[in-house]
Amino acid sequence: MNMWAILSILVENKPGILFQVTHLFRSRNFNIDSISVGVTEDPEFSRMTITTYGDEKRIRQIVKQLDKMIDTVEVRQIDEHHAVFRELILFKIKVGSADDSMKINSLANTYGGKVHDAKKDSIMVELTATPDQIRAFEELARPFGIIETARTGIAALQRSRS
Structure with missing residues (x-):
């Protein structure tokens, strides 16, 4: 397995x-x-x-x-259950209206993301999270239209045993 x-x-x-x-x-x-x-x-x-x-x-x-x-x-x-691990990803997401922009901002805030480079036709979201959280955000952002992504690898440290 x-x-x-x-x-x-x-x-x-x-x-x-x-x-x-x-x-x-x-x-x-x-x-x-x-x-x-x-x-x-x-x-x-x-x-x-x-x-x-x-x-x-x-x-x-x-x-x-x-x-x-x-x-x-x-x-x-x-051991992922006894570690802190995160990955950084940048999403460039299509914006069709002011309402889209507000919804994407709200979604980013829900996931602890930071909004960068908000333009009339696109918005960039920076998200540092676990791969599962990134996948969940991506699924919710997909209907807006994901233009481009760039991601780092995972950084991880084992938690102390004390």
């Missing part, structure tokens, strides 16, 4: 490490659903957060393979 997995990979901040990690996924015929990479609190290290789908055996296999890489410091599968 396929499951969604969030992988947190702490790597040495060196050129080429992103290629090595993505190549490992490709060579194992494993798809990356989302990826985000950034320098950590220590500039010598970067954290990659990768989401993917696969059965438990394949997820364990990819974690083991990632852990064997030379520039990898730590690989963890994050």
Whole structure:
């Protein structure tokens, strides 16, 4: 049975490490659903957060393979029930009337979104949320006409156990 997995990979901040990690996924015929990479609190290290789908055996296999890489410091599968994870998405939505604009603004407020670049014919909404919340917003915004989207990968941290 396929499951969604969030992988947190702490790597040495060196050129080429992103290629090595993505190549490992490709060579194992494993798809990356989302990826985000950034320098950590220590500039010598970067954290990659990768989401993917696969059965438990394949997820364990990819974690083991990632852990064997030379520039990898730590690989963890994050339990989504004990973590904070968010993704940022920008929606450019068609506006047909002033009433549409008000409805889109209201929808954005309901989901904690921020409105940017409101024009006569379109409005841009920034939303930082879980993938499920993003999908729910997208379903409600679709009737207006989604012109364009741009999204980041998921950022995630395991909650403290205390």
